[in-house]
Amino acid sequence: MSRYTYRLIASDGMARRSELTTAHGLVKTPAFMPVGTQGTVKAMYTDQVRATGADVVLGNTYHLMLRPGAERVARLGGLHRFMNWPHTILTDSGGFQVMSLAQLRKLDETGVKFRSHLDGSEHVLTPERSIEIQGLLGADIQMQLDECIRLPASEDEVARAMRLSLAWAERSKAAFAAMGGPEKGQGLHGIVQGGDVKSLRIESARELAAMDFGGYSIGGLAVGEPQDVMLDMLETTLPELPETKPRYLMGVGTPEDIVESVARGVDMFDCVLPTRAGRHGLAYTRFGKINLKNARHADDPRPLDETSNCPAARDYSRAYLHHLVKAGEALSMMLLTWNNLAYYQSLMAGMREAISAGTFAGFREETLAGWARGDIAPHVP
Incomplete structure (x- = not known):
């Protein structure tokens, strides 16, 4: 059984290229993890997801514990077999969804009691139960249970949630060891909290x-604060974390956020943005965002990007994609999601190559400039 290990391959400034080894394969970083909330990356087959270059997908503890149930997934051979994804899977702790989706929740130092948003049934999520669920799912990379609060919030409230998360981190780690996670080649991440308060971020990072x-995850960002605040918190937090362990920025984000975060030393990302945008007619490309709902695309025979390796970007005209979006066809969601995930993975591959070549600063500047220019050559019939 492979151990959960991190190996630094190259660095360029603070940007890092590395390899993360799990029981289900190698994860090349910087890595973007498509979100498969309920055991599926929406509008994608698993082999398509893999073909875009993804080494790892994310599953959601809260949703999977409610439906179909962690015990059922375990009886059926675990999440890898259940969703036909034989590669690395990361699961979150379920805490964020409990805070944002669940009804009638009650939180104290032991855990959180809540009612399902699906049927109102009552559940209790503790650090131990969160780790048990993630173990039943068979996740290669697991998260401690934490409390994530939205910003802005008072410093007292941020401090309370951060220190509760530290206490839950200790309990999560003990439960992970008791369930034999390390022997199974699985890894457990502590989650840095502290909102937008530098001293609390430092305290959390040092304690963890x-x-x-x-590994270490940075939580509680991209929850309402401006980008400059997020980047400031990263610059405060990352120097306090071990250089020999992976760093995962949770729930981020836009291509711009990802590039700027890699420049500061982050290794791993996840976000629903590329899949959600694809289902709503928005394409991510090296030219920036292209809104296929816009009538300007109705007579445009060009593909989204003729240089792309992704068939969705290369082989279908903008006029056809516009038609599919306006007609409400499911194929529009499938093609644009495919395009978006392929673009995100090509962005990650480009950063990995640039870090190894020592040209990351130039890559960053050129990429940001390309998005700023946009698609500057509109079709002229």
């Missing part, structure tokens, strides 16, 4: 580093 987790 002392607990010696397999």
Whole structure:
């Protein structure tokens, strides 16, 4: 059984290229993890997801515990077999969804009691139960249970949630060891909290580093604060985390956010943005965003990007994609999601190559400039 290990391959400034080894394969970083909330990346087959270059997908503990149930998934051979994804899977702890989706929740130091948003049934999620569920799913990379609060919030409230998350981190780590996670080649991440308060971010990072987790996640960002605040918190937090462990920025984000975060030393990302945007007629490309709902595309025979390796970007005209979007056809969601995930993976591959070549600063500047220019050559019939 492979151990959960991190190996730094190259660095360029603060940007890092590395390899993360799990029981189900190698994850090349910087890595973007498509979100498969309920055991599926929406509008995509798993082999398509893999073909875009993805090494890892994310599953959601809260949704999977409610439907179809972690115990059922375990009886059926685990999440890898259940969703036909034989590669690495990361699961979140379920805490964020409990805070944002669940009804009538009650939180204290033991955990959180809540009612399902699906049927109103009552559940209790503790650090131990969260780790048990993730173990039943068979996740290669697991998260401690934490409390994530939205910003802005008072410093007292941020401090309370951060210190509760630290206490839950210790309990999560003990439960992970008791369930034999390390022996199964699985890894557990501690989650840095602290909102937009630098001293609290530093305290959280230092306490978690002392607990010696397999990796470290930065939570509680991209929850309403401006980008400059997020980047400031990264610059505060990352120097306090071990250089020999992976760093995962949770729930981020836009291509711009990802490039700027890699420049500051982040390794891993996840976000629903590329799949959600694809289902709503928005394409991500090297030219920036292209809104296929816009009538200007109705007579445009060009593909989204003729240089792309992705058939969705290369082989279908903007006019056809516009037609599919306006007609409400499911194929529009499938093609645009495919395009978006392929673009995100090509962006990650480009950053990995640039870091190894020592040209990341130029890559960053050129990429940001390309998005700023946009698609500057509109079709002229």
